[in-house]
Amino acid sequence: MTSTTGRQRAARQSDVARLAGVSQSAVSRVISGDGTDSRIPAETRDRILAAIASLGYVPNPIARNLRGKRTQLLGVHTFEPLFPNARESFYFEFLLGIEERAEETRHDLVLFSSTGDGAGGRKIYREETNRLTIADGSVLLGMSPDREELARLWHEGYPFVHIGRRDVDGAPFPCIVPDYRRAAAEIVERVHAHGHRRFAYLRDSIEGEPYDDRRSGYADAVARLGIVDTSPGFVSGVSGLDSAVIDGFARGDTTAAVVESERIADRLRTELSARGLSVPQDVSVAVLEDTSAAGEHWDDLRIPRKQIGRIAVDSLIAMVQDPDAERESVLVACEVVPGGTIADATRGAER
């Protein structure tokens, strides 16, 4: 029961103790039911519990944490704004999984958004304050511009996992990553199964580990299946889609394209139709990116974002519970889905 007279400050253990006629530590022991198991007899315990109820006492989680306990708070730090336009956001679906799993494990989430500098960039260390320490550990996502921050965070012993692969020397933190290598290989296999033997790989201008994975997955599969890559060294730069490559399609010398992004795929389609070619009749196209949010359909891959979010939380919790255990990154399989942009090879140089 709380009194109806005005607002008062919340009760603490010492208030409970006074009312129950015991010491603060007795109250603490009853509440946290510590190792001193039932050193407090039922009678006293009941008296204390009665006092707790009567005062409406609730433990202060902050003080609890200060004393080395956990806050049951998990942080989420995105290096790019999360919610503005969140419905379309790449990150939003991750958050769904994170929230879901956090609720199941009785954790609360801290969304670190205060660190924005207004220009869209977000940093972990702002004004030399690392707010992340409020949470027991954090999930990081986004294109982290500053690897130094990640290294620093790691060296401070702060528990965190990263969604998406990010390699930082000397800071082997765990990452939860879509298995782009395997998905790229599967896509190559699928196109190959349609009879295509001469491929072009069209890269986007973005660099980073995720793209390395796609490229090596593609390269391996191509080599393994004896496919001819007509874009040796994956030459096509972003702005170019250079005419040499398009010529290859026009001549029927190349019959399939594996492209890194929807953006490039769109451009490819435009350029092809300018030459009177269409997808997939003349050229089969597969995209190494999740295009499910887009208007057009492509043969592509699906990033299981929700699942990745859930795995990230589990992984993080394990880290928090045993900070010294060796932690490994987790590869999460991507489904490869048809989108009607791969057709059987009918022209060109099949043998």
Place this chain on the structure above:
Amino acid sequence: MTSTTGRQRAARQSDVARLAGVSQSAVSRVISGDGTDSRIPAETRDRILAAIASLGYVPNPIARNLRGKRTQLLGVHTFEPLFPNARESFYFEFLLGIEERAEETRHDLVLFSSTGDGAGGRKIYREETNRLTIADGSVLLGMSPDREELARLWHEGYPFVHIGRRDVDGAPFPCIVPDYRRAAAEIVERVHAHGHRRFAYLRDSIEGEPYDDRRSGYADAVARLGIVDTSPGFVSGVSGLDSAVIDGFARGDTTAAVVESERIADRLRTELSARGLSVPQDVSVAVLEDTSAAGEHWDDLRIPRKQIGRIAVDSLIAMVQDPDAERESVLVACEVVPGGTIADATRGAER
């Protein structure tokens, strides 16, 4: 610079102090630049700042808060799950506004989701622990099932605002509420302007302040404009849409319906078409709910959710800063928008 050898625990003020050859309190004073204005000379200050930089010290916000400072954390507590199906969620858009404003004011958000009991219900006080106290204050939203909790929270002096009106005796906490009263009146005026003079009001089965507002807004406008309400006392229960009301439409005795929810509107349309009547040719319909997420369009109102979220944050921050100031609820105007379900009155008993 942090060493590259392994992971260590984060530095604290005492570490900085030792390195700089001063006391912990000197470090604290330099950092918080307290009232002892520049009692610390530039030379010492620099030495301390150098030590801070060299150790990579960052203040522990938890400890800071314990000492009565703020955490710069704002809580968000939804009584219903927030994210599952969040894209369609009623609450999601509020969150957008909240996050936006929180970032602008350099606050972080805590999403209290841990308090779910798995059955969908969420409580503030779970296992006698009020987790909200982690945050400086909280925004509450949703259909709070338990008003006792709200009263208790208020009496403990915890700063919070509620999105949506909720009246609790003796706990006059501020609410940020869509102005349903005014919107309902505007809608009645709009229908009236189309020449309709005999209305039916169809209520949903849900009770609560927001519905009271709509009902009284409707009732006032109807009385003011001399409209005849053919559903005296707003009789129509939820499951019924009783045939007496439908008969009224069929006879042309009633030409317009003002309904509380899209659900009822849908049902009404179905029942009408079973009698060979259509909307809006035979019956004009307006909905007192934001149906923008729905497939069908109705004349309805728009809840400015994002704006409400922003206002809630501002209001909350003001409360945190001055807990004793009198706080008032805020009414936020809803836009009334056409949806093609109101037509000029052509039949029935206009005079």
Place this chain on the structure above:
DNA sequence: CGCCGGTGCTCATTCGTATGACCGACCACG
């Protein structure tokens, strides 16, 4: 010379909780 006041710090305490150490009372056993 003695005292005042300002400078430049340090000391000690506080916030609310957890917990290892410890202590008195009581009982049992040899």
Place this chain on the structure above:
DNA sequence: CGTGGTCGGTCATACGAATGAGCACCGGCG
């Protein structure tokens, strides 16, 4: 009767930072 063990707690301290009070030193003034 002495000794040891368990029961039922209390005491004291730590967590990390903030802060009022206080202290030593110095310069200036009467």
